[in-house]
Amino acid sequence: MRMLTCVRCGHTWLPRTKKPVQCPACHSSWWNRPRSAPRPREALSLHHPIFSLLNDLKKRRLIKDWVLYGALAYIYYEEVLLTRDADVLVTVYGKPGKLITPEYTAVLRELGARGRMVGEAATFELHGTPLHLQIFDATGHDQWEAMVADGLKTSIGEEQVKVASPEHLILMALQAYRPAKDMPRIPPLYRRASKKKLDQLLERFDRDGTLRSRLTRTLEVLG
């Protein structure tokens, strides 16, 4: 009988039987089975299919451009918030209309083929990700088109991502102005926004001064 060593805890002992069932020190029954090398943790990429699909639509000229807004855009500038939604504005080719245009219908059809529609209209769960893509057509809407045009370009891996500017995010937050969701996001975004740009946007899109007074009040209370 020869000495044995447990590969789990390193204990060495003189066995009483030929095939000991467990290590007498750590009681592991896998005393003679080495630990397998730790598996490299796969990169999480739940958002990747969404960005990749939007870039594919752009490449195929189904959409002109796209921009990320909402909570994900806030995360780009500030701290991480819990969200399952990817809010996206797109612009399409062709003339804007009051109803859903044929060009935008083609986009919706494409998204339907790559996933399934969930809940309200224009929310999709795409194959390969449990996240929800909430998409709106910005074509012909002055403010939204400006938001797409003014977006900041960045990249995630190989995918190009366009994120709404802080000034546009503030404008949208002032319009929606939900106490729990929008109001607390305004002061941190305001700190990094260009005051001149924000002023220009308010000049254009705040016709009766409501948004300006909301901004002042929010900065007074939370700023």
Place this chain on the structure above:
Amino acid sequence: MGPSARGSQEHLKSLVDTSLEALIAREREQKNLWREQERRLPFQQKLAILEAWLTTPVKKARSGRQR
């Protein structure tokens, strides 16, 4: 309870209050520090944090019927 005993009790209470306040302040400071560090992370890393939150299984509360 004599005046000196009452005095020492008040002193003890003030000590507890101050240390509790200090603890809360320290925790708030720590949280702000974490938030600041998180803000400075690249977008990809922030998304990875979010994705880790979304994929962490939540233990469901047992309903009365199951019990």
